[in-house]
Amino acid sequence: MDHSSDNEPHYHVPLSQHHHMSIPWHNLVVNPHAPVTESSLTERSSIVGRVGIIMLSCGTGAWRVREAMNTIARHLGLTCAADVGLVSIQYTCFEGHRHYSQTLSLPKSGVNTDKLTAVAQFVAHFGDESLGLTAHEIHLQLDRIQQKPGNFSAWQVGLASALACSAFVFLLGGGPIEMLCCFVGAGVGNYLRRLMGEHSITYIASTAVSVAAACISYLLLFSALRLGLHVAPAHEAGYIGAMLFVIPGFPFITSGLDIAKQDMRSGLERMAYAINVIVVATLTGWVVAMLVHFQPANFIALDLSTGTLLVFRLLASFCGVFGFSIMFNSPVKMATVAGCIGAVANTLRLELSDGHVPAAAAAFIGALVAGLLASLIRQRMGYPRISLTVPAIVIMVPGLYMYRAVYNLGLNNFAVGGSWLIKAALMVVALPLGLAAARIISDNEWRHCN
Secondary structure, X not given: OEOOOOOOOXXXXXXXXXXXXXXXXXXXXXXXXXXXXXXXXXXXXXXXXXXXXXXHHOOOOHHHHHHHHHHHHHHOOOEEEEEEOOOEEEEEEEEOOEEEEEEEEOOOOOOOHHHHHHXXXXXXXXXXXXXXXXXXXXXXXXXXXXXOOOOOOHHHHHHHHHHHHHHHHHHHOOOHHHHHHHHHHHHHHHHHHHHHHHOOOOHHHHHHHHHHHHHHHHHHHHHHHHHHHOOOHHHHHHHHHHHHHHOXXXXXXXXXXXXXXXXXXXXXXXXXXXXXXXXXXXXXXXXXXXXXXXXXOOOOOOOOOHHHHHXXXXXXXXXXXXXXXXXXXXXXHHHHHHHHHHHHHHHHXXXXXXOOOOHHHHHHHXXXXXXXXXXXXXXXXXXXXXXXXXXXXXXXXXXXXXXHHHHHHHOOOHHHHHHHHXXXXXXXXXXXXXXXXXXXXXXXXXXXXX
16 A cells, blocks of 8 residues: 555556566656655665565575565665565555555575675665665666576586585485485486476476486486496485485575564465475375385495594585585585585584484584574675575485485384484474574574564
8 A cells, every 4th residue: 555645657567477477666666866765655665675575585584584674664764564474575664654565476485595695785785875876776786686697507506416415415324326326316306407497387396307307317327337337226225315405495494593583474484385395305206216116225334434434524514515505506605615614513413413412402503503603704704694504504404304204104104204204303493493593692683572
């Protein structure tokens, strides 16, 4: 509802043909020559909303979206009240006795840490660099951020997922055979998923097809190795790692952080989305396993000394987090920093687990360390904290536990399946709690509720 003026001109523009109709932001500008501080309530409010919806499209949680909108609103002399979900925002901007309300939505949820960094920097420098600009010029800046191309092609993203998942499967206990097959399977699967994403295929279909392609690719290479090199059938256990590129780390972690801040709508919507992806992925993997008679057996034990295992865990954790960060469109430098954080935090978690610390407690400590390290680095390098922490702890998400839970439940082994499901749930809860604890310790604004 807009009570700013009844005399503003009306614009007639071609209507969007998309299901989620795109908004012609520039047509909300009434006076293209006036500084934004002198623009109408509608013009200024549209900038507040557009900043929020761009930030939401990058995958960050409700608290950060609202904080960005509030920052822009204060600079523009407005009071903003926003309700943020997974793919939509309802907000109202107030000025005196007038107010402007708007609802904005996205066609899909996604993650883009590079764009998130760009919009965070725009918000941080808005007061110094943009208040002298017109509303039209500010929308041009936001156009450049919104249309910012990805840093990597489909094959590069596929290669990143191959690196991440092969490292992941080593950390789960796999050896060279499992890592090689997983490298190929995950690379093919995520390459295909990226192509389907570019054609706007719905996430349920793209998840199912890409996971099936990853599992079948693993099967084909493994079958070739069995025929040519006579490898042991037990190496089939690594096919679980080939599907781990679909783990919805950002919505899982941000859902916990949002719930911790009582942003229940956003938190529960993100959690439902993440669970949906996990269910589709694990059911697809289970169906493929049933068709080809694969079983989620234990990995063949690796004969490595304590020191060698520690070094390999550090290296694999770095490679896994680096690969996941590239999948989130992080620049190489940011991905390297996230990889270093993940190498320390995840190796600590694994060492604690080996020392008979419960898996959930070890996950909490690992996430806490990752959050504290990211806070220290953020002060020096300016990267958004979540762009470093989520890739660093995605590798801790218990995808193996989740798959084994679904596999056994599908076979009516409820006791075994329920046990794996509870273990997975405890770890999934522990990870965002660890990050929340780190934020409470290191972020004065986040620890308060006002």
